Amino acid sequence: MATELELKLMVQSEYLKSASEFLDEFCLLSQTKTATRQATQSLMNGYFDTEEATLMQAGIALRIRAVNQQFIQTVKTRGSNRVGMHARGEWEWSIPSDQLNLSLLNEVPLPDSLADMAWSRHLLEVFRTDFERQIWLIEEHGTAMEVVCDCGKVTSPFGEDKISELELELKSGDESGLYRFALQLAKQLPVQVSTVSKAQKGVRLKQGTIEFPEKPNVGASKLALAAYWYEVWLVYWEAMLFMKDDILIQPVRHSMAQLARCLPQELASRLDRLDEIYQTILQTEDAKLLSAFASNKETGIIMLEIAQWLNRTSYGASQ
Numbered sequence: 275m276a277t278e279l280e281l282k283l284m285v286q287s288e289y290l291k292s293a294s295e296f297l298d299e300f301c302l303l304s305q306t307k308t309a310t311r312q313a314t315q316s317l318m319n320g321y322f323d324t325e326e327a328t329l330m331q332a333g334i335a336l337r338i339r340a341v342n343q344q345f346i347q348t349v350k351t352r353g354s355n356r357v358g359m360h361a362r363g364e365w366e367w368s369i370p371s372d373q374l375n376l377s378l379l380n381e382v383p384l385p386d387s388l389a390d391m392a393w394s395r396h397l398l399e400v401f402r403t404d405f406e407r408q409i410w411l412i413e414e415h416g417t418a419m420e421v422v423c424d425c426g427k428v429t430s431p432f433g434e435d436k437i438s439e440l441e442l443e444l445k446s447g448d449e450s451g452l453y454r455f456a457l458q459l460a461k462q463l464p465v466q467v468s469t470v471s472k473a474q475k476g477v478r479l480k481q482g483t484i485e486f487p488e489k490p491n492v493g494a495s496k497l498a499l500a501a502y503w504y505e506v507w508l509v510y511w512e513a514m515l516f517m518k519d520d521i522l523i524q525p526v527r528h529s530m531a532q533l534a535r536c537l538p539q540e541l542a543s544r545l546d547r548l549d550e551i552y553q554t555i556l557q558t559e560d561a562k563l564l565s566a567f568a569s570n571k572e573t574g575i576i577m578l579e580i581a582q583w584l585n586r587t588s589y590g591a592s593q
Contacts, residue, residue, distance in 0.1 A: 278350070278364045280443040281452045283465040284512065285423075286568050287438045292463045293423055297410045300458075308413035317341055317426075319403045321476055322374060324396040332385045335473040336397075338372055345369045349382050350473070358467045358508065358581040359449065401430035401476030405437045417451025419444055428472060432479040435516065437472060440465060453582045460574040467577040469505065470512050484513045500536035501584055503529050508577070520563040527552060533580070541583060544576050 285293055301309040318340040323329045329336055333352035338345055351363040367378050376394050405426020412419050419442050426437045440459065442452045459465055470478075474485065487505040490498045507529040514522035527549055534542040551572060559566045567573070 278360070278362050278443065279449060280360050280441050281358065281456055282360060282468045282471075283440040283442070283456060283459065283574070284468040284515070285438055285440055285463065285465045287425065287436065289463045289465075290423060290425055290438060293440060293459065293465075294408055296459065296462050297408075297412075297421060297423070300412070301410060308411075308418075310411050312409035312411060315341055315407045315409065317403075317405055317407055319472075320372070320399045321401050321403070321473060322397045323400045324393050325398070327400075327477065327480075328388070328393040328396075330473075330477050332387050334384070334388065335471075336374070337473075338369070338374065340372060345372055347375060347378060349379065358469060358504070358577070359452075359585075360469065360471065401428060401479065403428045403437060403472045403476065411445075412455065413447075414455060415451055417444070417447035417449075417455070419447075419452060419455065421455075428475045428479065430476055430479045435475045435479060437475070439468065450582065450585070453578055453585070457575065457578050460571060460578055464569050464571045465574040466511060466568075467508055467574065467581060468512055469508055478516075484509060496536045497584075497587060500533060501588065503533035503536060504580060504584060507533055511573075515564060515568060518564060520567070523552060523556070523563070523567065537580065538583070541576075541580055544579070548572055548576055 298311060301311055320338050322336045322338070335348075335350040335352075337348045337350070339348060345368070347367045347369045349365045365378075365382050367375070369375050369378075374397065376391070379391075403426065405424045408423040410421045412421055422441045422443075424437050424439050424441065428435045428437060442456055444452055456465075478484070486509055487502055490502050494502075507526065510522055510526045510529055514520065514526060530545050530549055534545040537545065551570060552567070555563065555566045555570075
């Protein structure tokens with residue numbers, strides 16, 4: 275088993291070329307051979323579950339990926355969000371065809387609800403994710419990471435959703451290096467932190483619901499409340515763009531206001547200034563509100579800076 279720790283960034287499709295050009299230039303200008311572009315891959319992925327979403331409800335994703343005429347079976351756990359990061363258990367096996375080998379799941383510590391394997395008789399492909407992946411291997415200041423740019427779509431009998439994102443996966447070193455590099459990206463093009471995985475996009479097409487973090491108990495610390503409102507902010511932001519509904523800018527702004535109350539003064543002031551930018555957009559834009567919100571660089575920069583502070587304060591990560 276490997277533990278996957280990654281930072282996912284939303285990027286609108288019109289900025290994917292700019293993201294690719296920035297990463298190519300970064301590798302070109304690198305003073306060492308530790309920044310290189312890899313071969314682009316076309317990835318075809320089938321996700322399996324029961325009609326009742328038994329695996330999803332247990333926090334498990336089961337996938338077969340086809341790449342370069344080879345097949346890889348993968349199990350991922352839902353894991354936990356490290357204040358905007360994804361931290362998940364991951365098991366992978368090479369298999370000879372696109373048929374599931376369920377005996378391999380003996381290596382996975384499945385939750386008790388799945389232990390009897392009765393659900394395995396009712397598996398079917400519930401959705402697909404098919405996308406092109408550009409890949410860069412980058413090492414900077416002792417942090418080695420794989421940076422990928424994914425463009426494609428999620429499809430199911432219930433509809434489809436686009437895939438347009440960057441992922442920074444930690445290979446070695448300190449996770450704070452992911453944030454530092456992501457900030458370099460965010461200062462070049464508009465990106466925003468996302469906690470919605472491709473598997474969650476597929477499940478969402480069927481269920482039509484948005485998943486919110488668990489609300490802290492009464493009497494929770496200011497830090498716990500800050501982490502909660504930060505996640506709520508990310509959820510509403512992603513939902514606004516997924517649902518193409520600019521009315522959701524109101525709960526976005528409300529969660530920002532609640533978050534600001536839990537932050538140090540400097541970060542709170544930055545968040546207040548961002549809200550002023552949104553207010554100006556609301557007063558000056560009309561038909562292109564969503565585009566104006568999504569193209570503002572300051573959103574992603576502040577999302578990343580607040581996540582840095584939350585991780586440093588919560589987990590003691592060096593910055």
